[in-house]
Amino acid sequence: MIDDKPEVHQAVALALEPWVLRVESAASPDAVPPLMAAGRYDCALLDMNFAAGERSGREGMTALDMIKAADPTLAVILMTAFGAVSLAVESLKRGASDFLLKPWRNEVLVAAVQEAARRTGTARAGTSLDALERSAIAGALDRHDGNITQAAVALGLSRPALYRRMAKHGL
Structure with a gap:
């Protein structure tokens, strides 16, 4: 989970607690390389905007590219409070597996994470x-x-x- 707001980290962790083994969190896309080097994940949740007032999604797209370069099999769910259809389409074209708007409903978040983990597992099973x-x-x-x-x-x-x-x- 990469998001600049600690309250989002807490909300995600609480929502997913019954369903996942652990949630690792980082506050910046700068954490992507060390996180990807340190472990193998079943799913990534990634915010789109990290700078105050920013709404372009540029930082999230760059982080998505870094994640997919490090592990092409990892399913990535992008999240933003400032969603536009064009941003969702662009993220899916660049390899995201899903796109959620904040605030989310917990059952939607859980379903998206479960589906992303399933996709990651399927992709890895097919990888030699x-x-x-x-x-x-x-x-x-x-x-x-x-x-x-x-x-x-x-x-x-x-x-x-x-x-x-x-x-x-x-x-």
């Missing part, structure tokens, strides 16, 4: 181990700006092992 390995390596290289040593450490590999796997996947 080679594709997952390639994605993990590409993500590590991207997060470390192409630094082989840092990417190898992050992946728990030696540099020669990372070079072999990069060659295998054409990276």
Whole structure:
């Protein structure tokens, strides 16, 4: 869950408590890279606007792109209080799985999260181990700006092992 308002974090956590194992929260799209590197999630909830007075959804779209680059199988639900049909359409074209307006009804939020988690599971079940390995390596290289040593450490590999796997996947 990435949203700049602590009360939204609390409301989401309370609504989802009976249905999910845990909800991790962050207040800014700047948290996307470390969150994606730290864990594998079943679903992401993402606000569209983080700056006061901003209504374009630009920050949310950028964060959506970062999430999908790190894990293309992860279903992302975008949320905003300032929704427009064009923003919803654009977010879906860029890979979001759903779009919710704030304030939401809890049953709608729960249903959206359950469906997003199901989509993530289905996408991951259809993904081969080679594709997952390639994605993990590409993500590590991207997060470390192409630094082989840092990417190898992050992946728990030696540099020669990372070079072999990069060659295998054409990276």
